Amino acid sequence: MSGKPTLGTVAKEAGVSIPTVSQVLRGTGRISEKTRDRVLKAAKTLHYVPDQKAAAMRSGENREIGFVINQLSNPFNAEVISGVVDLLEAEGYLVSILDTRDDSDRQSRQLEAFIRHGRGGLIWVPAVETPNETFDLLAAHKLPTVTFLRNMRKDLDHVGIRNAEATATATRHLLELGHRKIAYLGGTDMTLVRRDRIAGYQKTLSEGGMGAGIIWDSEDNRLAGLEAMLSLHRTHPEVTAVVCNGDMVALGACLALQRTGLVPGKDVSVTGFDNIQDAAVATPPLTTMAVSPHKLGRKLAQVLLDRIRDPDAPISVSEISAELIVRDTTGTP
Amino acid sequence: MSGKPTLGTVAKEAGVSIPTVSQVLRGTGRISEKTRDRVLKAAKTLHYVPDQKAAAMRSGENREIGFVINQLSNPFNAEVISGVVDLLEAEGYLVSILDTRDDSDRQSRQLEAFIRHGRGGLIWVPAVETPNETFDLLAAHKLPTVTFLRNMRKDLDHVGIRNAEATATATRHLLELGHRKIAYLGGTDMTLVRRDRIAGYQKTLSEGGMGAGIIWDSEDNRLAGLEAMLSLHRTHPEVTAVVCNGDMVALGACLALQRTGLVPGKDVSVTGFDNIQDAAVATPPLTTMAVSPHKLGRKLAQVLLDRIRDPDAPISVSEISAELIVRDTTGTP
DNA sequence: GGCCATGTTCGAATCGGTTCGATTGGTGAA
DNA sequence: TTCACCAATCGAACCGATTCGAACATGGCC
Numbered sequence: 001m002s003g004k005p006t007l008g009t010v011a012k013e014a015g016v017s018i019p020t021v022s023q024v025l026r027g028t029g030r031i032s033e034k035t036r037d038r039v040l041k042a043a044k045t046l047h048y049v050p051d052q053k054a055a056a057m058r059s060g061e062n063r064e065i066g067f068v069i070n071q072l073s074n075p076f077n078a079e080v081i082s083g084v085v086d087l088l089e090a091e092g093y094l095v096s097i098l099d100t101r102d103d104s105d106r107q108s109r110q111l112e113a114f115i116r117h118g119r120g121g122l123i124w125v126p127a128v129e130t131p132n133e134t135f136d137l138l139a140a141h142k143l144p145t146v147t148f149l150r151n152m153r154k155d156l157d158h159v160g161i162r163n164a165e166a167t168a169t170a171t172r173h174l175l176e177l178g179h180r181k182i183a184y185l186g187g188t189d190m191t192l193v194r195r196d197r198i199a200g201y202q203k204t205l206s207e208g209g210m211g212a213g214i215i216w217d218s219e220d221n222r223l224a225g226l227e228a229m230l231s232l233h234r235t236h237p238e239v240t241a242v243v244c245n246g247d248m249v250a251l252g253a254c255l256a257l258q259r260t261g262l263v264p265g266k267d268v269s270v271t272g273f274d275n276i277q278d279a280a281v282a283t284p285p286l287t288t289m290a291v292s293p294h295k296l297g298r299k300l301a302q303v304l305l306d307r308i309r310d311p312d313a314p315i316s317v318s319e320i321s322a323e324l325i326v327r328d329t330t331g332t333p
Numbered sequence: 334m335s336g337k338p339t340l341g342t343v344a345k346e347a348g349v350s351i352p353t354v355s356q357v358l359r360g361t362g363r364i365s366e367k368t369r370d371r372v373l374k375a376a377k378t379l380h381y382v383p384d385q386k387a388a389a390m391r392s393g394e395n396r397e398i399g400f401v402i403n404q405l406s407n408p409f410n411a412e413v414i415s416g417v418v419d420l421l422e423a424e425g426y427l428v429s430i431l432d433t434r435d436d437s438d439r440q441s442r443q444l445e446a447f448i449r450h451g452r453g454g455l456i457w458v459p460a461v462e463t464p465n466e467t468f469d470l471l472a473a474h475k476l477p478t479v480t481f482l483r484n485m486r487k488d489l490d491h492v493g494i495r496n497a498e499a500t501a502t503a504t505r506h507l508l509e510l511g512h513r514k515i516a517y518l519g520g521t522d523m524t525l526v527r528r529d530r531i532a533g534y535q536k537t538l539s540e541g542g543m544g545a546g547i548i549w550d551s552e553d554n555r556l557a558g559l560e561a562m563l564s565l566h567r568t569h570p571e572v573t574a575v576v577c578n579g580d581m582v583a584l585g586a587c588l589a590l591q592r593t594g595l596v597p598g599k600d601v602s603v604t605g606f607d608n609i610q611d612a613a614v615a616t617p618p619l620t621t622m623a624v625s626p627h628k629l630g631r632k633l634a635q636v637l638l639d640r641i642r643d644p645d646a647p648i649s650v651s652e653i654s655a656e657l658i659v660r661d662t663t664g665t666p
Numbered sequence: 667g668g669c670c671a672t673g674t675t676c677g678a679a680t681c682g683g684t685t686c687g688a689t690t691g692g693t694g695a696a
Numbered sequence: 697t698t699c700a701c702c703a704a705t706c707g708a709a710c711c712g713a714t715t716c717g718a719a720c721a722t723g724g725c726c
Binding site: 008026050053 | 681682683685
Binding site: 064073075081113114223 | 337338380382383384385386387389390397399405406408411412414415418422427428429430431432434439442443445446447448449450451470473474475554555556559585588591592610611613614615616
């Protein structure tokens with residue numbers, strides 16, 4: 001009545017020993033039906049819930065997974081999380097989420113907190129400027145880890161998107177429509193992801209004989225995309241198409257065009273990346289590169305489970321292709 | 334070299350006993366400088382990180398907080414989470430987040446998981462249809478809990494928004510502009526929050542002699558808002574203003590108006606709720622009711638800390654006022 | 667030299683489970 | 697009656713930390 005119920009409380013209530021209660025509740029060992037029933041009834045009347053941290057301590061098994069992401073407010077990430085959680089919860093794991101907001105100091109504090117509090121595995125979008133010692137910390141504690149989106153280490157499992165292939169597809173789509181002046185919006189801080197996406201864009205341009213292209217800086221949100229598009233258009237009015245680093249940027253760019261009196265898809269073509277829910281609803285609906293976030297999430301969960309089950313298996317790197325979804329923001333120039 | 338470093342490993346490395354290492358690292362007891370240095374150096378070279386679950390087991394203190402939210406993909410919620418995490422991390426707590434997606438079965442599994450895995454406190458947006466037994470579970474385990482947004486129990490601390498006051502303000506704003514046919518968009522499933530917001534709307538209407546008003550159903554996202562506005566306009570073309578239950582709905586409604594050839598703020602006025610980032614950037618920028626999510630987050634953290642420190646303190650209920658931000662989607666009819 | 671005060675360090679118990687080997691009681695066969 | 701065997705249950709050690717009181721060494725004083 002005073003404190004929380006423990007194995008001891010249940011054991012006394014049922015008139016058996018502590019190990020017996022433990023065996024009944026976990027279904028191990030040979031227990032007669034009579035005592036099993038007695039124990040189960042006692043556990044129920046006392047509202048007994050086992051203390052996982054005590055269990056984890058002895059058995060070494062830890063059914064709690066950490067998910068460290070760089071931007072919780074991005075709806076694409078939220079959907080990936082759903083996919084991960086669905087699969088891991090079905091396997092009896094608890095997934096707890098932290099948001100680094102791409103701050104590597106906060107990230108290192110959070111990862112250390114995960115280690116202190118004991119996690120059995122980690123899914124992680126490393127912050128842009130993650131120092132080596134952060135990777136060392138994880139290695140020192142032998143924490144099964146899968147990186148997501150940003151593949152920064154050859155010694156860790158990874159799940160990501162074929163970024164270069166995707167932007168190449170988007171760029172080729174615009175070339176085939178007849179565009180000749182195509183800019184890339186969403187970039188210059190050199191994330192690995194951005195580097196790959198820009199590489200795909202540039203490779204396709206130069207294969208088409210269009211030179212190096214124009215890279216224009218923008219953060220990954222609507223407001224930044226809007227401002228970047230305005231300045232791009234002011235500086236390079238000859239540009240008739242932009243490949244955007246993300247849907248948020250692309251939607252911002254469309255707003256900018258509309259404010260300038262231009263029609264996205266007629267005067268200037270725009271492609272996005274992610275296929276977030278808003279992309280389909282926007283006016284006009286956004287042409288974009290789609291990757292199923294749920295598929296990514298399930299893959300992440302699967303790779304992590306495999307790693308937990310066999311810590312010595314070879315490193316796994318999975319890259320998922322994005323698919324071009326043509327809507328109304330792209331057209332002939 | 335093989336397993337994780339423990340107090341024992343560090344003790345052997347430094348040539349002292351386990352309690353000594355513990356005392357050095359937590360700063361308790363009187364330790365000579367000489368051994369302190371030796372211990373600290375050993376801890377550093379071994380990358381020692383204390384195991385919180387072992388510590389929590391002995392000391393009873395649990396510095397891990399659970400945050401159970403109903404919709405992770407809502408950017409407003411993401412900002413609230415930032416506020417909570419900032420304050421609690423500074424106090425040495427780890428905040429882990431789960432998303433119920435308003436599914437009460439998933440919610441009950443998640444809360445039980447939090448109890449099993451041991452949390453020292455809980456911030457919680459209860460799912461719409463939360464059964465009593467879920468509340469009983471928390472009470473049975475004496476888990477310090479603060480509800481957020483949805484105040485469903487008189488026996489739990491709460492932090493929320495003055496919903497009725499806010500929609501009353503929005504409705505009065507529209508009345509003062511001269512609107513006479515004002516609908517409420519985002520309704521009818523009877524969440525407490527919605528009930529309060531609708532009550533504020535209806536009270537203001539009837540005080541202004543406008544009758545009961547029109548309540549139109551919509552979920553809390555852009556696409557739903559768009560479709561709801563289309564059907565509302567088809568059914569009730571006389572409506573010249575809509576009070577929306579949230580910004581996402583309001584933005585969807587504006588899109589719907591634009592598709593119909595109407596101008597938000599001129600032909601039909603629209604107010605939102607939350608002041609999410611997109612509200613300021615949209616074309617036209619959205620008139621909305623703003624509550625500082627960061628302020629809400631810090632309040633939540635503070636109330637929870639107070640509860641943890643004094644479990645017997647009287648129940649605290651804090652409601653924060655929303656502020657009208659007039660932008661371009663409201664005007665004279 | 668013996669004794670106490672002071673400051674450091676360590677032994678042992680504890681938290682709530684799990685695990686394994688040992689013990690108990692009952693049954694059937696020799 | 698004795699013995700072997702099997703199923704059911706329990707004792708005790710352990711996981712990694714914390715906590716408290718006891719032990720120890722040192723030095724000062726009588």
